[in-house]
Amino acid sequence: MTIKDIKEMLSNEELTDVQFIELKRDERKGVQKLLQQFELKKQKLAKQLLEHRTRLEFELDLYAKQNLSYIAGIDEVGRGPLAGPVVAASVILPRDMDDLVGINDSKSLSHAKRVEYAQLIKEVAIAYSIIEIDNSVIDKVNILEATKVAMLKSVSELPIKPQHLLIDALNLNTDIPQTKIIKGDERSISIAAASIIAKVYRDELMLCYHQLYPEFEFDKNMGYGTKNHLNALQQFGYTPIHRQSFSPVSHTTSIYNSRKTK
Template sequence: MKTESIQQIKAELATINTREDKRIKLWQADERNGVQQALAQWDRKLQRHEKEVALFEEMQQFENSARAQGHRLIVGIDEVGRGPLAGPVVAAAVILPENFQLLGVNDSKKLSAKKRDELYDEIQNQAISIGIGMVDHNKIDEINIYQASKLAMGIALEDLCFIPDYLLIDAMKLDVKIPQESIIKGDARSVSIAAASIVAKVIRDRLMEDYGKMYPGYGFEKNAGYGTKEHLLGLQKQGICTIHRKTFAPIKDMC
């Protein structure tokens, strides 16, 4: 029997996603270093995949519980932008289908920008409906950031194409007559809330990139309005700009 080349084995490994495949045992007996290295790399990749599958299943617990109670249009709601010194707070409401499959969905803060963008596109493709709510810096100064976050979530909810019958919200209660569940750290525990956090984060980051071109010198395109060293230095050099939140320190001391 002709011995397979290491490249051939690598190509075959790329198609295998179970340790039960009979070829794995055959290759484990292969004494070539290249084969053993390929197996070790494949095993690490499979372990990462298994962890993603386990996490995805765990993050569906709230959705599964709601469906067991008879709910069908379950929406996850989250917001981003409470902490920045500039720009709006943005909320997203996402209704996912029951057969939703997208490994890697997690709290947007735990993901790279590249990964968020990839997941954002897939969420857009698979979601039943997505609603967006945005409250600008002026309103934030008028009603405070907590109320502005709540308002943005309400706007996102109203922006949906369908009226949901159950809400999963990240650490917040909304004044609506729809059954709801407030989940602490929900963006890391519920797939629907995590999807909402990704959508809101990508939309806000892209908006702040545009603001970075409109208001240069603060680094909005990189810091999304958070109080980084570059941002604070920009404030010292050129003062505040139109989109700064005037009730946030240190800006309130500069007005």
């Protein structure tokens, strides 16, 4: 077989044990390199499958013990930034989640991977909802309460009422049974899915805000207090999307004026 033939065979994962042994004996450097890449890919997939099964434990336990059909994972994005909304998402996934191997906490994924997974999650999910609570509400009720409002509204906006909630690190005031999971976005696939679609939604929103307020580099910091963001805040003042209850925004007296950039 030519190296091109072998590459195509390995890319399609069409490899029997006998073929594997034969390729191991092939002394061509190109073949051995391809075989090494193939083995690394298999090891990565095996690790992903193991992690996938681990992140299914909460869901599978509820399916088995309570015979539930609709379990919602809930997570939020944007509690820490100085600007922009807090965004919460609720996701009800099907029992068969083999299509979602590789889904993990949104913070551990690249932007491109989050966008890819967000689309997949929306296609696979039985139901999902995404809710944003803007900075004016955050300033009025505080960020923790605004987060809970966003989470509860995301649950109520689901077209199907969930039978159980899996929530990342919070308890919600609802009659629906719930499980609070510390580091839930790492330990539950339903919560991880919610974190991904919430993150992608908020990032896209902050990219739009960047067009309005380019001096703050929202396209890079997503509203978090980076050095350049803080310098812009001092130079140009706070914008309508800044959280005035957050320091150092609360110590900024001037309102944003784009004419200062000219």
